Amino acid sequence: MLRQFLGALGVFTALVPDRIVDVFEAIAVEGPGENTVHSWFGLMIRAEGVVIALAALRDGRLYAWLMNLTGIFGAVLCFVPRLYEQIAGPLVYEDPESVEWNEHLTDGVRVIGAAYVLLALFDRRRRNGE
Secondary structure (H helix, E strand, O other), rough: HHHHHHHHHHHHHHHHHHHHHHHHHHHHHHHOOOHHHHHOHHHHHHHHHHHHHHHHHHHHHHHHHHHHHHHHHHHHHHHOOOOHHHHHHHHHHHHHOOOOEEEOHHHHHHHHHHHHHHHHHHHHHHHOOO
16 A cells, blocks of 8 residues: 555656655745745656656665665654755755744744654565564
């Protein structure tokens, strides 16, 4: 069930990357739309969606690797949430210094990180047949 959900999420992300950026900004940034997003960022989001969809369809090594990476990334987000701002700012925006992050972003990043860790652990149990 998780694979199907991730596959659908990957397809959705690949089809409407600009909408994903809009949702990200509405949640993470004070004054969404005020900062200029890198022109290539939508393409990067689309590529990520394609990789996630393909990995979910295959349920092989690529999917296992992706879920392990998700768990590691989630642990980092959970324990060092401010690192997300330092990475996301230059990755997403042309002028990362001008970005004003939402005051509740740190708590949200921790929750997302914990969810990623749990997803990875549940999937690992499934793959090990437990």
